[in-house]
Amino acid sequence: MKENIKFYLKLGALFCGILLFFNSCQNDDDKFIEDNNIINDNNYTVQVIPESDYNKNLDLSKHLKRFNKAKSNSQNRDVYNSEYDFTVDTDFAKYVESIDGNTHSYTFPVIGTVDDDTAENLVFTLQPDGSYNTEIVEYRFTGDNDMEIRKASLSIDASDYLSRGTFSYQCTTTVTYHIEWNFNVGDCPDGPCQELVIDNVTTSCTYQYNFISASPTGGGTGGWTNGTVITTGGGGSGGTTTSSPQTTTSTVTSPFIDKAVIKRRQKLQEISDNPVIKNKIGELVLGINSVQSNNYQEDGARFKLIGENEYQNPPREPNERLNNGVNYTPDYLDNEIVSVHIHQQLFYDLETSDQPYKNSPVFSDGDIKEFLGNIKFIENSNSDLTEDVTSILLSEIGAFALVVEDKQLAIDANNALQNAETKTKFELDFEKKVLKEWRNNNCDNACLIKKINKFIKKYKINGQKLGISIYQASIFENQIVFWNKL
Amino acid sequence: MKKTIIIALILILNISVNQAQEDAIVPLRELGSFDEDENKYYYYKDLNLDLNKFIGTWKYQDVTKELIVTFELKTHKESGGDYYDEIYAKFKYTDNGTIIYNTLNDNSESSEHYILGSSISLSGKEISLGYFEPTDITYRRSLYQRLELKYLACSSLGCNPQLKWDLHWTKSKDSDVWPFKIPKDLILTKQ
Secondary structure (H helix, E strand, O other), X not given: OHHHHHHHHHHHHHHHHOOEEEOOHHHOOOXXXXXXXXXXXXXXXXXXXXXXXXXXXXXXXXXXXXXXXXXXXXXXOEEEEOOOOXXXXXXEEXXXXXXXXXXXXXXXXXXXXXXXXXXXXXXXXXXXXXXXXXXXXXXXXXXXXXXXXXXXXXXXXXXXXXXXXXXXXXXXXXXXXXXXXXXXXXXXXXXXXXXXXXEEEEEOOOOOEEEEOOOOOOOOOOOOOOOOEEEEOOOOOOOOOOOOXXXXXXXXXXXXXXXXXXXXXXXXXXXXXOHHHHHHHHHHHOOOOHHHHOOOOOEEEEEXXXXXXXXXXXXXXXXXXXXXXXXXXXXXXXXXXXXXEEOOOEEOOOOOOOOOEEOOOOOOHHHHHHHHHHHHHHHHHOHHHHHHOEEEEEEOOXXXXXXXXXXXXXXXXXXXXXXXXXXXXXXHHHHHHHHHHHHOOXXXXXXXXXXXXXXXXXXXXXXXXXXXXXXXXXXXXXXXXXXXXX | OHHHHHHHHHHHHHHHHHHHHOOEEEEHHHXXXXXXXXXXXXXXXXXXXXXXXXXXXXXXXXXXXXXXXXXXXXXXXXXXXXXXXXXXXXXXEEEOOEEEEEOOXXXXXXXXXXXXXXXXXXXXXXXXXXXXOOOOOOOOOOOOOEEEEEEEOOOOOOOOOEEEEEEEOOOOOXXXXXXOXXXXXXEEEEO
């Protein structure tokens, strides 16, 4: 587990510390990264600064004021740009400055970006005339070990604002990386730890990046301090690496990327690749197809953690398999943090119809309540594991996972749902917001996924959200691949 | 005069507070089909006044059974962060002279949660309600559990509108018995 934590810290730190240098468009054709060497580069400092600090820069404040103030019910000091339809978290900025002081930039995370695999930042870069260039820089994880980076200019003063969907992106850069073990005792005093190594960089413009080595005291938006800055480069062909602090038309930024999502995706893959779980998933998947195999009941298994990513074998099987659900007695057990179940396609109730009923291919309200109950149970029995409680659903449209985002919110939601009236409202709201249109054949599977995702993200009990989120993956040859946050 | 100004200020404040609770008003008929923004909350308002036709007392009676249902309206009711106009039922069910349920005079909040909802159809004549009959038979909630009501308008002079009552539920396993005591298919008449 320690190794994993270190790996995630390093992963997060690396992405947090990437410095990008995008040259202006006219240079796109003739400048490429040329070598694969790792270069120490301490040309820049990166600081995470609070609003009170960056507000001292009046020019920047003027730029930010071009955004409308966020709605009054927002607890954060976010600003919203109605023309571009996005919200910027302005609690902190990343301030990147060249050592010689000739250039600097401010970076803010954009909230509610298009999907899990994409992070967008709003970047203000100082120009030679003292003004700031405003851009959106997007980081998109395109595969297991690839990240694509591109930028789009924002003409805040222009009248012909573009909609977010038609941003004109430029300067696409693909970074390919792999993971290696680091045996350096200085880096990993508790034993070998994993690190990300950049394999290749392909870019349509001049591109250079630095990263700050892992700082175990880091984390969050402002958790790391300036440490060893390392430059690596690779890929492309020809040209020279010419990024210089004096290239004031370049975009210089240190990204805000949702490390929690990256960590969670890896964790989910680790769970679904665990041999005990993977083997059971392979069995359970065969029970989804009702048409060819007369599978008319749900099925599942619960997995007890007995060591580092090691689960008791065999897992616990349900005491009862039902048309819509599985029963376990007792409901929960110590350290049983992973639950997997299937929603088969169809079931019968011959007393009400001779035709089969379709089963929902997404989590039910009962599944959500059960997941919240499991979180509470594990919190009471071994709180170190609460955030690892995971519920995986396999259905004809893929795999889904419920995970913990904020355990206190989840526990509060579970406690509130013990009240009969709150529970009734929850069930009724799930019915009208998620199930109704699907059951009436007015909502296909994609629509249903959208609806349950919104329900889980938005639903409030006693004014608080549920503190959980949902991920989706594909089932390929009876195995789960590519977890993504919905 | 002072009092009037204060009251006016309170009213204005109250209105602005109420308005701040949701981001937009959506016609109730679009509940379920409206594509919500995940960062916004809504007021599903009965702009077409569809719920009004269900309000009031309805009755079913045969040789042994009698069901009296009174639907009442609640507006701007918060649930899950959104707001809804909705109806709920109070009811009295008698079978062979035995009163099985009687919530007609129950003013507790819990009595409003047995039959309630706001999922009106696009035509405004059908509504799907959550059904949580306080039966003493243990059952597992079903994916298909709901009460569907269809308003049958009166077609001739002197008659009363009727309400088609269709209760849905599916078993979890073959050995399950129908858990509800109020019949599942009825025609009620407006009183």
